[in-house]
Amino acid sequence: MQSDSERLELRRCMKDAVVRQDAAAVVDYGRQLLASSGKPANVMFCASTFAALTESLNSQLGARSLKTYVVRSVTVEPLIPYLTTEAVLSNIILDLQVGGYGSYVDELLNSASALAVFHPDLVLIILDQEEIAGRLPELCADGIGAEVGQEIDECVARMAQLLHSYRLGNSARILLQGLVVPDCTSLGDVGDANLANSLPNSIQRLNQHLAALCATISDCVFFDVDRLAARHGRVNWCDARMYLASRLPVSAQFFREYSRGLVRSFSTLFRASRKVLCTDLDNTLWGGILGEDGPEGIATGSAFPGNCYLEYQKYLKQLSARGILLAIVSKNNEADVREAFSLRSADLALSLDSFVALKISWNEKADSIRELAQELSLGLDSFVFVDDNPVECAAIRQQLPEVVVVEAPVLEPWKLVEVLSQQPFFDAAVVTDDDVNRVKEYKAQVQRAELAGSVNSRDEFLASLGIVCTFQSALLAPLARAVQLLAKTNQFNLTTRRRSAAEVEEFASAEGGQAVVVRVRDRFGDAGVVGLALARNLGDACVIDSLLLSCRVIGRGIETALLAYLGDQALRTGATRLVGEFIASKKNTPCANFYSEHGFTEMISSQETISDSLFYELDLTASKLMTPKWISVEGN
């Protein structure tokens, strides 16, 4: 419990920091004040202090201002200081406007409504059950609920219409709050649990449908308020006295939890989640100290306290499954660590393969993390660092302020998973296949970077990669990928012609035409379709219309292999010359000398034309284009 003097001291510090206009200190003291007690007076004090500091929060901390409109059917006004306070703790400034009680339909549908005129960045839709599904309690009451399914569908369809209609004319991000599952009904606990169409079961289904609806609308997130109610106790979540007297949907004792959950939920619409978790080993990934206790002495496995660490390992493994990259950052002897992972593999949920990188050395951890950020080509603001040692944690906080630091509770290892899961930094409302595959691709990238550092010459390095190129007709590979490459590639793109799918098909099917894609894999991974060329024969010449390569694979000779393939195909279709074209753009200088580097000569006539094109030619009967010796070629 917070003593009065402590509270007064923190308030004084905050006021002093306001006078100094030191926004970071104000927020930090505010956080401490609220952490020790979230009593209303502290929240009101923070809210009014933060409100006077908006400009400094913007300029010093880069806090994001969000014009936010609340579409509601319930009383939200008393929540406002809590919402604005929690938002500031997440580096967001809410500029709130609240709509009328009964006007949500008009607000969402009418293009001249108060909502539309406000032009918000964010819309919070907070409706209660009476508005979203007013008939459900009645339809569920008989325990059979013959019409319940249909009613749920209609409720969802109504909401879909409102959201779609609003989305059509507006780009604001949307948060739709779900419903709280009622704690008790006239069917009683047994009936509520066993009858499929009891009100609690029906509301749960409705929530699932609403969440699915939100997933179909761009920049829209579903806020599962029932999850919070369940976590903190549905019995007390709503104060019936205040709900019935003032339509207040949440009991005042949970204003902070509610606001925190709401802010966490919409934050995912405005910032990318972090991508890398760096974990310490001793007393974090396992119990004890490897260097002192030895591989058999460290605590991990099914028995307590080893199972606390096993839970943490499993949690990391789950993060990895959806694309969060794991790395070890530990001061240890690498050989000892390898031995421990091998001897204790049965007691560990992770193997060394689970990590994209191992930074095991006696170097400063800040240096290791910086190095890792470079190898992964990721910003430090993508990193989370977990360590039990307060000194290491403080060092990272100080040297790499962009990195989020999580201090592992060394005396209560069973709490680590909970501490991690309460943090919003890995939150994502959407997970794509690309996210899931990211782990493999980044792992390959780190391994290539490490290998590049360990071999002497470039050729030796490239040879050690074991690159395999597969050439295919663009029609056999996913055509969408070819078009995507045409649309997106800028650096290594000789003509930057944004050809459409239909045009690619034309090249592929024309007599003497070519539409070729190249897939690339090496010993570390499959990069997929990364290059494309379009060409067609005109007389004795095969003219290259487009040739491009994803920048991820430039510099490995793949461009040469692609050109050699085109040359072979040209000869096969009766052409004797290969003609290349280059159109300079702002971004394609890396390939400006591509044709001359491959023995082409510039065609004199090209300078006389008015277009920006430069043409180059190569006599295929006199010189042969060679695929680099470190590349093996597959396909025809």
Next chain:
Amino acid sequence: MSNEQIPASLRELLADIFEMAPEQITPELNMAVVENWDSFRHLQVILAIEGEYGVQFDPQRIPDLSSVALLLEELQKKGAAL
């Protein structure tokens, strides 16, 4: 009732809610004179006081507690530790 009879904690709480200086919080202050003390702000005041002092007001009495003096009197009736 004099200003000194308003406990410092209540004075500060109300000052933060009404966006006023603590010295301006007097017993006579009421909904009619404080510009931003509307019905929503009133609900905020009631909830904050309930949470701060661990009391619950009767919803039917809430609209009547429309001045600092009346709020304080009701708090004392509830036996709040001020």
